Every structure is written in C-alpha cells, then in structure tokens.
Amino acid sequence: MRTTLSPLADFLSSCKSQKEVSLVLAKDEAELSSFQDALRSSGLVSADSPLQLLSVLNSDSGVYAVVRSPHAKDYYDFAVQYPTGQIELWDRTSMQAHGATPSYENSVMIFLMTKADLLSSQQEGRDFLANCGLVFQS
Amino acid sequence: MSTQPDKSLAPIEETDDAVSYAGVRLPKAESRESPLVPKKEKYAEYINDRFSVLQLQQKLAISFLMGEPILIEGGTSIGKTTAVRKMASELGWEVHYVNLNGATDVEDLMGKYIPNPNKRQPNDPEYIFADGRVTSGLRQQKGRIKVVILDEFNSAAPNVLIRLHEVLDALERGGSVVLSEDASEDITTSKQTTKVVAFTNPPGKGYVARPALDPAQLRRWVYQKLPDHLPDAAFSFAVDALFSQGEAHENIPHDNFLSPRSEPVPSEQFAEIPGLDVILQKYKEFHRAAKGLLQQRSIGSNQPQPFTYDDREEPRRVRDFVARFYNGDITETFQKALRYYYVNKLIIDEDRAKLEELINHVSYTAPATPSKRKGLDAQRVDIDAEIEERQQQILDLLGEKLVPSETKRTAESSSEREAAEVMGEGKFFGSASLDTMIPGWSAALEKLRIAIPPLPPRAEMERHAKRGDVLRLRVSKAPDGSDLTMKRVNELLQDDFKKKKDGKVLYDATEEWKLKSTFFTKDTPEVAWAFTTDTVLPDSTNKNYLDQTQFLADFLRTQLFKGEKLPKEYEEAIREFESQKAEITKLMGSDWKEAAKKLSALRLNQLRAAPVEALFDFVQTLRGTADKRRTLVDKYTWTNKLSSGGHLVGFGFCDSDGAGVGDDPPDYTLGSLGVALSRKFP
Numbered sequence: 001m002r003t004t005l006s007p008l009a010d011f012l013s014s015c016k017s018q019k020e021v022s023l024v025l026a027k028d029e030a031e032l033s034s035f036q037d038a039l040r041s042s043g044l045v046s047a048d049s050p051l052q053l054l055s056v057l058n059s060d061s062g063v064y065a066v067v068r069s070p071h072a073k074d075y076y077d078f079a080v081q082y083p084t085g086q087i088e089l090w091d092r093t094s095m096q097a098h099g100a101t102p103s104y105e106n107s108v109m110i111f112l113m114t115k116a117d118l119l120s121s122q123q124e125g126r127d128f129l130a131n132c133g134l135v136f137q138s
Numbered sequence: 139m140s141t142q143p144d145k146s147l148a149p150i151e152e153t154d155d156a157v158s159y160a161g162v163r164l165p166k167a168e169s170r171e172s173p174l175v176p177k178k179e180k181y182a183e184y185i186n187d188r189f190s191v192l193q194l195q196q197k198l199a200i201s202f203l204m205g206e207p208i209l210i211e212g213g214t215s216i217g218k219t220t221a222v223r224k225m226a227s228e229l230g231w232e233v234h235y236v237n238l239n240g241a242t243d244v245e246d247l248m249g250k251y252i253p254n255p256n257k258r259q260p261n262d263p264e265y266i267f268a269d270g271r272v273t274s275g276l277r278q279q280k281g282r283i284k285v286v287i288l289d290e291f292n293s294a295a296p297n298v299l300i301r302l303h304e305v306l307d308a309l310e311r312g313g314s315v316v317l318s319e320d321a322s323e324d325i326t327t328s329k330q331t332t333k334v335v336a337f338t339n340p341p342g343k344g345y346v347a348r349p350a351l352d353p354a355q356l357r358r359w360v361y362q363k364l365p366d367h368l369p370d371a372a373f374s375f376a377v378d379a380l381f382s383q384g385e386a387h388e389n390i391p392h393d394n395f396l397s398p399r400s401e402p403v404p405s406e407q408f409a410e411i412p413g414l415d416v417i418l419q420k421y422k423e424f425h426r427a428a429k430g431l432l433q434q435r436s437i438g439s440n441q442p443q444p445f446t447y448d449d450r451e452e453p454r455r456v457r458d459f460v461a462r463f464y465n466g467d468i469t470e471t472f473q474k475a476l477r478y479y480y481v482n483k484l485i486i487d488e489d490r491a492k493l494e495e496l497i498n499h500v501s502y503t504a505p506a507t508p509s510k511r512k513g514l515d516a517q518r519v520d521i522d523a524e525i526e527e528r529q530q531q532i533l534d535l536l537g538e539k540l541v542p543s544e545t546k547r548t549a550e551s552s553s554e555r556e557a558a559e560v561m562g563e564g565k566f567f568g569s570a571s572l573d574t575m576i577p578g579w580s581a582a583l584e585k586l587r588i589a590i591p592p593l594p595p596r597a598e599m600e601r602h603a604k605r606g607d608v609l610r611l612r613v614s615k616a617p618d619g620s621d622l623t624m625k626r627v628n629e630l631l632q633d634d635f636k637k638k639k640d641g642k643v644l645y646d647a648t649e650e651w652k653l654k655s656t657f658f659t660k661d662t663p664e665v666a667w668a669f670t671t672d673t674v675l676p677d678s679t680n681k682n683y684l685d686q687t688q689f690l691a692d693f694l695r696t697q698l699f700k701g702e703k704l705p706k707e708y709e710e711a712i713r714e715f716e717s718q719k720a721e722i723t724k725l726m727g728s729d730w731k732e733a734a735k736k737l738s739a740l741r742l743n744q745l746r747a748a749p750v751e752a753l754f755d756f757v758q759t760l761r762g763t764a765d766k767r768r769t770l771v772d773k774y775t776w777t778n779k780l781s782s783g784g785h786l787v788g789f790g791f792c793d794s795d796g797a798g799v800g801d802d803p804p805d806y807t808l809g810s811l812g813v814a815l816s817r818k819f820p
Contacts, residue, residue, distance in 0.1 A: 073240045080237060080289065084220040085180035085227075088235045092243075095252055095268035097234070099173045101180060119701070125239055125293050130214055 008038050011136040012062070015108045020133030021079045024064075024112045031138065032066070032114050039064045039110065050074035050089050054100040057087070062108030067117060067128070075111060076126040082109065149191045149390045150228075157228045160191050161395030162199035169281030170230025181224040185379045186387040189372035192394055193364055194221040198335065200478060201360055202285075203398060204458055205329030207306050209291060209336040209356065211443055212364030218337045222287055231333075232284040234275030238294035244301050247272040249317050267323045272305060276315060276325045276332050284332050291336040292351050292443075299355065306358045309334065340366055341442045353444045357451050363441065363485045396474065402461035413468050413502030420500040421472065425452065427496050428480050437489040439592040440553050445483055455479050469501040476500060486553070553593055557609060560599045564763050567610040571762040576630065582617040594667055594819040601698070602669040607815065610670060612663035612754050622662045624750045624799075625653075631757060640760065641794025644753070652799060657779040657787055663751045666818040670747065670755055674773045674812025683737050683776060683786055683804035684722055686813050687715060690742050693815075711741035730803045731784035737804055738778050738786060746778040747816035749799060752789040755816075756797055768792045774800065775814035 008024070015022040024039075026032035040046065044062040047053040050071050056063050067075045074089055081087040088099045102109070111132060113121075121128055129135065151158040156165050167175075186195075194210075198221065201208035210218055219235075226233045236247060249270040254263050269277060275286035288294075288302065308315045308327045317323040336359065341350040368376070378384035408414060429447045431437045438445070459475035460468075481493045558566040569590060572579035583590070590611060593599070599609060616622050616630055628647045635643050652658040678689050691712045694704060704712070718736060725733035737743060747755065756769045774790035781787050785801035788811055792798075802811075 073237075076239065077235075077237045081219070081235065084223050086176040086223050086233060086235075088174065088233065090236075090246060090271050092246060093252075094255070095249065095270065097174065097271065097274065101177050123701075123703075125290075 007138070008035065008136060009042060011134065012039075012042055012044075012108060012110075015062075015110060015134055017104055017106055018109070018133050019083045019104050021082050021109045021111050021131075022134040023128060023132040023136070024110055025118060025135060025137040026112065026114045027138065028114060028116075032112060035112055036064075036066065039112065044108065044110065050078055051091060051098055053078060054087065054089060054098050057100045057109075058103040058107060060106065062110070064108075064110035064112055067111050067113040067121075069117060069120065072117070072121050072124075072126060076121065076128065076131070079111065079128060079131045149186055149387060150195070152228060157225070159199035159225070160196040160390060161397045162196055162203055163398060164199055164202055164225075164229055165283075166228075167230040167232075167281060167283040169279070172232050172282065174232035174234065174284075175230055176223040176227040176233060178227040181220075181227050183386070184220075184224050185376050187372045187375040187379070188388045188390055189369055190217065190221060191388070191390055194218065195225060196394075196396070197362055197478075197482070198222060198225060200396070200459075201335070202333045204455075204462060205309075205333075206360045206455065206458075207309070207334040207336065207358060208362060209338065209359035210362050210364055211338045211340060213366035214339060216364060216366075216368050218364075219287060219289060222285060222335055226285055229283070232275070232282060233287060234271060234284055235287045235289065236271045237289040238298060239290040240293070244270075244297055246270050247298065248301055248315075249273045249323070267317065272302070273315070273317060273325055275334075276305065276309075276327050278326065278328055278331050282331065286332060286334045288334065288336040290339065292338040292341060292349060303355070303358060306334065310358075338443070350443045353446050356445050357448050360455065360479065361445055362482045363443075365485060396463055397465060398462050399464065402458070403464050405461070408461075411464065411468050412504060416502045417468050417472050417500060420502075421453075421456070421476075424476065424496050424500050425449075428493060431492060435592050437486075437492055438484055440486060440556070440596065441484070442595045442597070447480060447483075452479055469503075472500055473497050488553075557593050557599055560596065561603050561607075561609045564767065565603065565606070565608045567608065567758050567762045569611060571611070571758055572613065574761040575757055576617050579613075579617045583613065586615050586617075586619055588613055588615060588665055591666060591820050594669070598669070598819070602817075605698075607669045607671055608755075608759070609667060610755060610758055611667055612665065612751055612758075614662040614665050621660075622750070622754070623660060624658045624753050627750070627753055627757065640766065642796030643757070645791075645796035645798045651782055651801070654782040655780075655787075657749045657777075657781065658799075661748055661750050661779065663748070663754045664818060666820065668747070668751070668755075668819070669815065669817040670769075671815045672759065672767070672769045673771070674775055674814050678812035679773070680807050680809050681812070682726075682807050683734070684719070684726060686776060687737060687740060687742055688719075690745055690813060691715060694745075707741075711744075715740055715742045726805050730805065734780060734784055734786050734804045738780055743778045745815060745817055746776065746813060747789075748779050749777045749787050749789045751816060752777060752814070753797060756792045760792075770797075770814060772810065773814075774798070774808070774811045776802075776811055 011022075011024070024035055026035050036046075042062075044064045045056050045059045047056055047063055047065040050065070051074075053063065053065050053075075065075065077089060078087055082102055086099060086101055088097050090097055111128065113128070115137075118128055149160055154166075156163050158164075184190075194217065197210070198208065212218055223233055225231075247270045249268055251265040252268045254266045256262070256266075257264065272286055275284045294302070305315055305327070307313075309329050309332065312328060314324040314326045317325060338351070375384065375388055379386045403411070425447060428437075432445075432447060456472070456475045456479060459478065460471050463474065464471045476493075476497050481490050481497070484490050484493065554566075554568040554570075558568065569580045569583070572583075594609070602609065614622055616626060620626055624644070625647065628643045631643050635641060646652075675689070675693060678686055678693075681689060694708050694712070699705070699708070718740070722733050722736050725736065752770070752775060759767050759769050770790035770792050772791065772793075774788040777787045777789055779787045781801040783801065785803055788800045788802060790798060790810075
C-alpha cells in the first residue's frame with residue numbers, strides 16, 4: 001500500500017472553512033492507517049471519541065477522527081449537526097448533554113473511515129455520504 | 139376584534155422581549171444564559187429568503203405559538219434544523235437535540251438511575267435519577283423555554299416511538315410524564331415552555347432505511363410537507379446573497395403575514411363572529427371533500443408518506459388557529475387555517491391547487507343591508523340560499539374531483555409527466571400511450587370504470603430508470619369494453635398494423651392449441667403499472683424454467699436491490715421458492731406438468747409477464763415510440779402462464795412477421811429463451 005501525501009494534502013487545503021464535515025474514505029485498514037499518518041503529519045489533531053471531538057472542535061490546526069462502529073451513531077449525530085451552528089452530544093455515563101459551537105473560519109474537520117464501515121453504517125440507516133461535504137478517496 | 143398586520147413589518151422583526159416571524163410573534167426566554175442556547179452570532183449570515191421565512195420559520199413559529207408539536211418532512215439540505223437553531227438563538231431558547239436514527243435505548247431519552255456522583259455522606263442515596271435527552275427538554279426551569287428537536291423521526295425504533303407519544307400526549311393535556319417504573323419520578327409538562335419539533339426525510343427516495351410512518355402516528359402532529367430540495371427561487375436567491383449580488387433578506391408580501399392576537403378569542407365569543415355559522419357549514423363540506431380527494435388518491439398520490447385529514451384533530455386545530463389569529467375577517471382567517479393544516483400537507487402544486495379551489499368556497503359574504511320590506515326571516519332565507527348554492531358548487535366540484543384521477547379525460551396527469559421525466563425519453567408509457575394504440579382509449583376508461591392505480595414510488599422509478607427499464611401502464615379492457623385478450627388484441631390491431639406497414643401483430647393466431655388455451659382467449663392484462671425490460675435480462679437464457687426462477691431470485695438480491703435489504707414481499711417469494719425447489723426439481727423428472735403448474739404459481743415468477751401482457755407491451759412500445767421500437771425483437775421470454783397442454787408459454791421474436799407464441803415443458807432450454815422483467819405496482 002503506497003499513499004502519496006500530495007493528493008490528500010490538496011484535499012485538506014480544500015477542506016478549510018467548510019461548513020460541513022469532510023470525509024476521507026480508505027479502501028481498507030492499511031490505507032486508513034496510512035491516511036492517519038498523513039493527517040497527523042499535516043498537523044491535524046486527532047480525537048479519540050465523539051465527546052473529545054467537541055473539546056478540540058475549533059483547533060487551529062484542524063481535527064480528524066476515525067469513525068468506528070461503536071461510536072458511529074455519535075459521529076453521525078455530529079456530522080448532521082455540524083452545519084447547523086451548534087452540536088449537542090449526549091454522555092450516556094453522566095446523562096448530560098455536551099454542546100459546542102463550531103467556528104467554521106479556517107477550520108478543518110475530517111472524518112476518516114473505511115469503505116466497509118461506511119457501507120455498514122449505510123445499511124444501519126446512517127448515511128455519512130449524504131451528511132458530509134467534501135469526500136476524498138485514493 | 140380586528141388586529142390587522144402592520145404594513146411596515148420586516149419579515150423577521152426583533153424587539154427586546156420578542157421576535158416576529160412573518161408576523162407571528164414569539165416571546166424571548168427570560169433566562170437566556172445556557173450552553174444549550176445557540177449562539178446568535180453563528181447565524182449572522184443566515185439568509186432570510188421567502189422559502190426560509192414562510193415555509194420554515196413562520197410554520198415553526200405558528201406551531202410554537204399554538205403549542206402544537208410539528209412534524210416537518212423534507213430533504214436533508216433544506217435547512218430544517220438550522221432554521222430552528224437560528225430561531226432559538228434569537229429567542230434565547232434552549233435546544234435539546236435528539237437524532238433518533240439508531241437510538242433504541244429509551245433510557246437515553248427518558249432518563250435512568252445512575253450512581254450518585256455527589257454522594258458524600260452514608261445517608262446520601264446510592265443512585266439518583268438523571269434526566270434523558272427528552273426529559274431534560276421537558277423539565278421546567280424558571281425563565282427558560284426549550285425546544286426538543288427529534289431529528290430523523292421516522293428512523294425511531296417502535297419502543298422509542300411509544301414513549302415519545304406518551305410525551306406528546308402529556309404535553310397536549312399539560313399532564314405529567316412518568317419516568318420510572320415505580321412511578322416515583324415524573325415531570326409535569328407545559329407546552330408553554332417546551333416546544334417539540336420532529337423532522338423526517340422523505341421515506342424511500344434514496345434515504346436508506348427510512349420507512350413511512352403509520353398515518354395513525356401522524357395524528358398527534360401537525361404534519362407539514364416540504365420539498366426534498368431547496369426550491370429554485372430560494373436556491374437562486376441564496377447564491378446571489380452569498381456572493382453579495384443581492385440582499386440577504388427577501389421582501390415578503392405582507393398578505394403572507396399573520397398577526398396573532400395577544401389573547402385567543404374566548405370560546406364563548408365565537409358566537410359573535412359574523413358569518414361563522416355559514417363558514418362552518420362550508421368547512422364541513424370542505425373537510426369531507428378533502429378527505430374524499432385523499433382517499434381517492436386524487437391528491438397526495440405521489441407522496442410516499444401516507445397521511446389523513448383527521449376528523450377530530452383537524453377541526454380542533456382549525457378552531458384554535460381561528461381563535462388565535464382571527465383578525466375581523468372570518469373568511470381570511472379560516473382560509474389561512476385551512477392552508478396551514480390541509481394544503482401544507484401536500485407538495486405537488488396541482489394537488490395544492492385542488493384544495494385551494496375548494497378553500498375558495500369556504501367564504502362568507504356579509505349580506506347586503508336588507509330591504510325594509512324584508513324581515514329577519516327573509517335575511518335568514520338569503521343566507522340559507524347562499525349556503526345551499528355554495529354547497530352545490532362544492533359538490534359539483536367534487537363530482538368531478540372525486541372521479542378517480544385515472545378516469546379523468548385528460549390523458550396524462552402532472553404526476554405522469556413527472557414520472558416520464560424520471561424514467562427518461564421513450565421509457566414511460568402512461569395513460570396517453572393508450573391513445574397511440576387505439577385513439578380515444580384513455581378517454582374511454584371513465585365509462586369502462588377502470589381505475590388507474592397510483593404510480594410506483596419515485597424511489598422505485600429512480601431505481602429502474604438507472605437500469606434503463608421502462609415504466610408502463612397496462613389496462614384490461616379495449617375501448618369498446620371487450621376483454622383485452624391476446625385474441626382480441628390481434629383482432630383490434632391487425633388491420634391497423636397492415637395499414638401502417640408494421641407487419642403482423644401475431645405470427646399465427648389460428649393454431650388450435652392457442653384457441654383452446656385460456657392464456658390466449660380469456661386472460662387479460664392486470665390493470666397495473668409495470669417496470670419492464672425491452673428484452674430478456676442478461677444471462678437469463680440457456681436455462682430451464684427452474685434455473686430461470688433461481689436466476690430471478692439472484693437478480694433481485696444481487697442486481698435490483700444490490701446492497702439493500704430486500705423488500706419483504708420478495709424475501710417471502712424467495713423463501714417460498716427455496717422451500718419448494720427440491721420438490722419441483724424432483725417433479726421435473728417425474729411429472730413435468732405438475733412441476734410447470736407449481737413453477738407458474740410461484741410468487742417469484744410473478745415477476746414475469748403473462749403472454750397477453752407481453753403482447754400489450756410490444757404493441758404499446760411500437761406505437762408509443764417515434765422509431766417504432768420493438769420489444770423482444772430477437773428473444774423469447776418465458777411467461778408465467780400454462781397452455782392447454784400444460785406447457786409453459788413463451789412469447790417473443792416480435793418482428794414484422796408478428797410476435798411468436800410457443801410452449802415448452804419446464805426442462806427446455808434455448809439460447810434465445812430468457813426472462814424479461816415485469817415488476818408490477820401495485
């Protein structure tokens with residue numbers, strides 16, 4: 001698996017100031033891993049959970065999160081709400097809502113997922129493609 | 139009692155304590171400091187175009203003011219959630235957002251006991267009750283107003299819907315919602331401080347796993363249908379505004395404004411409203427007529443989400459609307475109420491126009507000053523006469539409208555025109571195509587009492603259009619009322635074929651085995667829409683009938699519904715086939731006639747046309763296309779009918795020598811014998 005940085009870097013520059021979450025689709029786990037490396041080396045901050053995403057939402061260097069099935073619903077809720085000017089996610093442990101306001105100016109918000117995860121989310125009724133803006137795949 | 143709108147009002151007007159949305163004034167919350175109140179500056183660039191103001195914000199404002207839960211169906215990109223959040227930011231209202239897609243845990247919504255995070259003393263409780271996402275929106279807090287958004291409502295699990303309906307019922311009566319099983323926790327609700335809005339994407343229409351809601355569930359909601367996409371005008375206005383080529387706020391004609399009264403008209407003062415008795419008579423007629431049109435599918439036929447005009451809810455809502463918005467003109471107020479609660483459930487302009495036509499009759503004209511020679515009784519007679527006249531006008535109108543749309547004299551409705559656009563050129567044969575086969579056929583349907591069924595859902599049309607399939611309407615009777623058998627088709631059209639140099643209809647219509655077979659002399663096409671292929675499906679030839687049936691099962695799974703869950707009817711059809719396959723295989727060797735009988739009856743094989751339907755399709759395509767396209771020009775399709783000898787009938791090779799008809803036992807195979815698709819609706 002060989003992923004050149006440049007097309008992804010081009011894509012990242014297009015993602016700046018978007019009012020929707022941008023989506024990077026990997027063919028498989030190996031490509032996902034290489035995309036992660038590329039995003040990290042581009043300076044993007046990684047969020048390990050949907051709630052953590054809220055805390056780093058407006059990071060100057062941009063944010064990415066790997067969408068995995070245990071949290072896919074929360075990431076989907078995030079993507080649906082991102083363009084509406086306010087995001088509210090629910091912490092099931094503390095039973096509390098956590099809200100955040102996205103600042104679109106110079107922001108980069110990337111969701112990274114494999115095509116297999118995209119398909120399984122679609123089959124469960126969560127259409128990331130319809131609720132994300134720009135999409136990148138190699 | 140008059141409160142006329144001020145002509146100087148802006149579409150959105152804000153004061154210190156309220157915001158008006160096209161005239162509908164909502165109070166700001168007294169307490170606006172909360173992380174759940176959207177930040178106003180985030181909506182500085184919001185474009186108040188006509189669509190956003192009238193179709194979203196004003197509708198939402200009316201429902202918020204009236205304390206009615208509103209359910210808006212519309213596409214993802216029209217800005218439903220953003221409109222609510224923008225309004226909440228202006229009003230200082232909290233937003234409690236729940237996306238019901240994949241939410242199956244009722245406790246997340248309604249609350250649960252959790253370990254007490256503040257336990258300090260031994261006597262402190264181990265567990266405390268924590269609100270869920272919905273109950274936090276129901277909880278009344280001084281000075282706060284909350285909006286609960288239930289997004290993707292039609293994706294909710296049944297157990298979730300049940301609990302949400304309890305919430306709506308509690309809100310409606312101002313009662314309590316019981317939160318815990320032992321009833322030790324409850325919340326007193328108030329529709330003054332909690333507003334509920336639900337959004338759904340159109341069922342089907344490319345939205346995965348979006349089933350239609352049960353119409354009975356819609357009763358609790360003020361259901362409003364919005365477009366799937368931003369209307370062109372709104373889109374164009376927004377683009378101009380975004381590039382500073384135009385204003386960010388569109389001028390809205392003030393006759394679209396509403397002006398609520400500070401207090402609703404008390405019910406005991408209804409009797410003082412001039413003309414109310416006349417209007418109510420007409421409203422009753424209107425309601426019955428609107429219901430009739432809906433039941434007859436003369437309106438709303440293309441909307442995948444079924445709904446009703448409820449006999450109890452709609453009149454109550456109209457009454458509340460009139461009480462809240464009466465401005466001294468009962469006709470105007472009533473008509474606006476009917477537009478809000480009846481017309482707004484429809485999306486197609488033609489459908490809306492039909493109701494508008496009826497609404498025009500719900501009017502009251504104050505009688506002229508009576509002649510001195512007339513007493514009160516005479517004045518009463520005038521009003522009664524007017525009621526009678528108006529009722530007759532409405533009934534006259536219904537007399538035309540209640541005739542099923544398919545029996546109308548117009549050969550092609552706007553729904554059919556839209557279907558033709560979806561399917562593409564040369565791929566749609568609707569009611570007008572009948573006239574290309576036999577002039578005057580579509581007009582004759584009325585007297586033949588043939589009801590054209592509603593068109594298939596748009597999502598299905600799009601599915602088949604992508605494959606290049608055809609959508610066609612078949613009917614069962616000839617214009618003269620005779621049954622449209624194969625024999626009759628041949629009789630009716632043979633001369634016309636000769637005259638137009640189209641060759642023959644059938645290669646041979648005189649063979650005895652055909653004349654003895656019901657498929658030739660008795661069977662008629664089923665009145666239905668059908669998605670068909672012009673020729674056999676690729677890879678379906680060189681297979682015996684059993685293998686072709688297996689092919690159909692695989693076709694459904696791997697091609698037509700690839701990557702999707704199969705519709706229940708097809709799952710069942712495949713299960714039926716699989717349960718009989720071994721027995722039929724055995725019968726093919728021992729009793730082929732019994733095998734043929736069983737195969738022809740399988741539900742899966744109803745995806746094949748009957749011979750008469752295949753003949754109908756051939757003639758319809760030939761006559762309905764400029765280039766005289768022929769179906770099955772070099773192939774046979776194996777139909778689902780038996781000949782008098784028990785063989786399975788094949789049909790095809792529709793060249794100028796006439797369409798061929800043959801029959802073979804089920805184990806027969808041929809390189810030119812395959813399966814053409816015929817998927818019928820309903």
